[in-house]
Amino acid sequence: xxxxxxxxxxxxxxxxxxxxxxxxxxxxxxxxxxxxxxxxxxxxxxxxxxxxxxxxxxxxxxxxxxxxxxxxxxxxxxxxxxxxxxxxxxxxxxxxxxxxxxxxxxxxxxxxxxxxxxxxxxxxxxxxxxxxxxxxxxxxxxxxxxxxxxxxxxxxxxxxxxxxxxxxxxxxxxxxxxxxxxxxxxxxxxxxxxxxxxxxxxxxxxxxxxxxxxxxxxxxxxxxxxxxxxxxxxxxxxxxxxxxxxxxxxxxxxxxxxxxxxxxxxxxxxxxxxxxxxxxxxxxxxxxxxxxxxxxxxxx
Amino acid sequence: xxxxxxxxxxxxxxxxxxxxxxxxxxxxxxxxxxxxxxxxxxxxxxxxxxxxxxxxxxxxxxxxxxxxxxxxxxxxxxxxxxxxxxxxxxxxxxxxxxxxxxxxxxxxxxxxxxxxxxxxxxxxxxxxxxxxxxxxxxxxxxxxxxxxxxxxxxxxxxxxxxxxxxxxxxxxxxxxxxxxxxxxxxxxxxxxxxxxxxxxxxxxxxxxxxxxxxxxxxxxxxxxxxxxxxxxxxxxxxxxxxxxxxxxxxxxxxxxxxxxxxxxxxxxxxxxxxxxxxxxxxxxxxxxxxxxxxxxxxxxxxxxxxxxxxxxxxxxxxxx
Numbered sequence: 001x002x003x004x005x006x007x008x009x010x011x012x013x014x015x016x017x018x019x020x021x022x023x024x025x026x027x028x029x030x031x032x033x034x035x036x037x038x039x040x041x042x043x044x045x046x047x048x049x050x051x052x053x054x055x056x057x058x059x060x061x062x063x064x065x066x067x068x069x070x071x072x073x074x075x076x077x078x079x080x081x082x083x084x085x086x087x088x089x090x091x092x093x094x095x096x097x098x099x100x101x102x103x104x105x106x107x108x109x110x111x112x113x114x115x116x117x118x119x120x121x122x123x124x125x126x127x128x129x130x131x132x133x134x135x136x137x138x139x140x141x142x143x144x145x146x147x148x149x150x151x152x153x154x155x156x157x158x159x160x161x162x163x164x165x166x167x168x169x170x171x172x173x174x175x176x177x178x179x180x181x182x183x184x185x186x187x188x189x190x191x192x193x194x195x196x197x198x199x200x201x202x203x204x205x206x207x208x209x210x211x212x213x214x215x216x217x218x219x220x221x222x223x224x225x226x227x228x229x230x231x232x233x234x235x236x237x238x239x240x241x242x243x244x245x246x247x248x249x250x251x252x253x254x255x256x257x258x259x260x261x262x263x264x265x266x267x268x269x270x271x272x273x274x275x276x277x278x279x280x281x282x283x284x285x286x287x288x289x290x291x292x293x294x295x296x297x298x299x300x
Numbered sequence: 301x302x303x304x305x306x307x308x309x310x311x312x313x314x315x316x317x318x319x320x321x322x323x324x325x326x327x328x329x330x331x332x333x334x335x336x337x338x339x340x341x342x343x344x345x346x347x348x349x350x351x352x353x354x355x356x357x358x359x360x361x362x363x364x365x366x367x368x369x370x371x372x373x374x375x376x377x378x379x380x381x382x383x384x385x386x387x388x389x390x391x392x393x394x395x396x397x398x399x400x401x402x403x404x405x406x407x408x409x410x411x412x413x414x415x416x417x418x419x420x421x422x423x424x425x426x427x428x429x430x431x432x433x434x435x436x437x438x439x440x441x442x443x444x445x446x447x448x449x450x451x452x453x454x455x456x457x458x459x460x461x462x463x464x465x466x467x468x469x470x471x472x473x474x475x476x477x478x479x480x481x482x483x484x485x486x487x488x489x490x491x492x493x494x495x496x497x498x499x500x501x502x503x504x505x506x507x508x509x510x511x512x513x514x515x516x517x518x519x520x521x522x523x524x525x526x527x528x529x530x531x532x533x534x535x536x537x538x539x540x541x542x543x544x545x546x547x548x549x550x551x552x553x554x555x556x557x558x559x560x561x562x563x564x565x566x567x568x569x570x571x572x573x574x575x576x577x578x579x580x581x582x583x584x585x586x587x588x589x590x591x592x593x594x595x596x597x598x599x600x601x602x603x604x605x606x607x608x609x610x611x612x613x614x615x616x617x618x619x620x
Contacts, residue, residue: 134311138318141596141603143558146576150592153580154327154337230449234562237451238577253452260455261463268459271452279447 029291036287039280046277050097057090061247073265080265082255092270094247099277102159103229106166107221113167114174115217119205121175122182133179136172144169144227145234152241162241166228177220181213215292223285226278233274249274304611312604319596324371327585333363334585338387341583361387361586374589383590388582393590396575401594403473404564404571408556410491415498415552420545422499423506427541428533430511438503445500450493450559454566457489471568490567494559498552505548509541516540543614550606554599 031037049056058078059065065085073080079088121132139147144166151165185191185208194204235241236250244251249270256267327334335357339349349357358364361384362373377384383393426438462470469486476483513519514537522532561573568574572591579587 134314135318138315138322138596141315141319141554141600142322142592143554143561143595143599145558145561146592146595149561149576149580150323150326150588153583153588154329226447230447233449234451237449237562238565240577240580250449250451253449253455257455260459264459267452267455271449271455274449274452275444275447278449279443282443282447 026291030287033287033290035283039283039287042276042280043284046096046100046280049093050100053093053097057087057093059087059090061086061091061094062245063087070259070263072263079269080263082263082266083259088252088266088269091247091252092249092273095249095252095270095273096277098159098242098246098248099229099232099274102162102166102232103225105163106170106228106232107225109163109167110170110224111174111217111221114171115178115210115213117171118175118178118180119182119209122179123186123201123205123209129179132175136175139168140172142169145231148231148235149238149240152235157241157243159242159246162232162235165235165241166231169231170224170228173220173224174217177216178213181216182209185209185212219285219289219292222281222288226281226285229274229281230278301611305608308604308607308611312600315600316597319600320375320593321371323589323593323596324374327589328367333358335361335363335387337583337585357387361385378590378593384586386584386586388579388584388587393586396587397572397590397594400571400575403569404557404560404573406476407487407490407494407563407569407571408553408560410487411494411498411556411559412552414491415495415502416549418495419499419502420506420542423503424510424538426503426507427510427514435507438507442500442503442507445496446504448496450497451562451566453496454489454493454563457492458566461489471566473567473569473571486567490563490569493563493566494556497559498555501555502545502548502552506541506545509544510537513537513541543610546606546610546613550599550603553602557595557599 031040063086065081068077068081068085070083071077071081071085077087077089079092081087082091117132117136121129142150147169148162148165151168152162155161155164182205191204191208194208232241233248233250233253236248237254239251239254242248242251252270253267253274256263256265256270259266330337335354339354342349355364362370365373374384381394383397385391386393386396389396422438422442426435429435457468458470461468468488469482472486474483474486519532519536522536527536557573559573560571561576563569564571564573565577572595575587576591576595579591
């Protein structure tokens with residue numbers, strides 16, 4: 001008898017340990033693959049660079065210094081300078097800030113707006129669903145960069161307008177996700193129970209449906225972030241959206257074209273940054289999916 | 301099946317109408333009317349309009365009519381093949397697009413076929429030889445392909461093959477009917493830029509759907525009854541794992557038009573993408589409107605074809 005109790009104790013203990021270490025298990029699965037750790041380091045470095053840009057950059061990114069025009073990489077200017085003598089390294093450091101601000105703001109705005117619309121469509125059903133989802137289908141008819149180009153072209157230059165343009169272009173993904181999640185969660189008995197005890201629609205939406213959709217949302221945000229940064233770089237490369245005072249990686253690549261044969265670093269370095277950051281966010285997205293959704297582990 | 305096709309077609313029409321509304325009202329979002337954009341751009345270059353000139357322009361482009369009438373006019377003209385007159389070029393937009401669309405389609409179709417064949421083959425290979433060096437290489441390349449900025453890849457290629465090795469022309473476009481070999485050499489780099497993201501996406505999707513199907517019970521049964529690897533892979537896994545690829549096809553057409561915007565600007569190719577960007581710089585709303593709408597129409601039509609063929613491939617879809 002005492003044995004059995006001890007046994008049960010053991011089992012209970014081991015089980016409670018398992019629940020306590022839920023976070024640890026998440027961290028362990030996430031960091032299992034070395035490439036995810038690499039991605040996390042790149043993202044952390046980018047975030048730090050973006051926050052501390054004023055202190056980290058050796059020169060003012062817009063400071064013209066004609067004496068140092070078109071320098072090759074050297075000890076004074078690690079990545080060289082452009083025609084006006086602006087330090088490439090400093091400009092890349094400030095570019096990180098622009099990329100991350102646009103990326104994060106767009107991601108949050110489209111996640112909030114998109115998931116609200118998606119929840120509405122899924123929860124209300126009927127005409128509301130039809131209107132919202134067909135509108136999203138129509139938005140999906142445009143390639144993301146074309147829709148963003150059109151909107152940024154109409155709205156004019158400015159960071160705010162780029163964020164608005166990219167947000168609209170990114171809405172459909174979130175709306176579809178949330179609509180699907182809401183429809184799935186709505187069928188559960190505990191939602192019926194909620195209705196039976198007379199709780200309001202808003203309460204059901206925000207306390208039950210939203211938390212249940214949290215995981216796929218996190219995964220989607222991380223993956224979408226890479227795509228948004230890539231799209232912003234594309235817009236800046238074309239010279240549409242952000243004004244010339246704003247330092248952007250895409251803009252830096254574009255202005256490096258004329259000096260490609262003599263000063264390739266001007267175009268190479270900022271493009272490499274875009275690739276590394278986008279790569280890292282995509283890898284992180286996959287890592288998060290593996291850690292949060294065991295069913296898909298290793299398949300994608 | 302007929303019922304399914306009719307339903308899809310009707311929804312397609314509804315979505316096309318919505319797309320036309322989005323394009324039309326996005327351009328009229330600005331305070332004033334679309335001409336104010338054009339005027340503000342010309343004023344920057346030191347040219348100004350008098351009030352009478354502006355009014356004449358408004359009448360000429362039909363902007364003095366109520367918005368609803370403008371929309372109906374736009375749609376009915378478009379159905380008759382009239383895309384309006386460009387403010388900047390003072391030419392028929394349909395004629396301008398007729399010169400540019402074949403270029404984008406030519407590159408796009410080559411890119412589409414390449415990404416389909418190379419992408420699925422690579423994905424299949426990776427799936428079949430999971431966790432070997434082949435799989436690892438393909439997975440890494442596909443991650444890079446999705447993350448690489450195509451315009452930057454273009455510059456890398458121009459630097460290596462155009463400027464250093466001097467074996468490929470760095471840009472421009474020649475019709476293949478004019479000088480086939482030169483045209484071929486000219487499109488090598490743009491096509492690489494255009495297809496890399498498509499190949500990467502396709503390979504990833506193919507790999508994951510192969511692995512998903514390969515884990516199914518009926519595949520274990522196929523192995524258990526002693527079929528050869530060839531029979532299992534070709535007959536049982538491949539056929540089923542191609543189904544999600546079909547949905548990706550419609551999306552990859554969108555990717556081609558999206559990619560064309562950047563690639564055509566890198567390599568100075570006179571296609572739809574470059575035309576759109578120029579139209580935005582010139583603030584020519586007639587071009588912006590016609591160009592984006594046409595792109596969306598082509599994407600939606602190809603998605604429609606994909607949807608219908610999907611219903612044919614996978615009968616379960618029809619009864620939704």
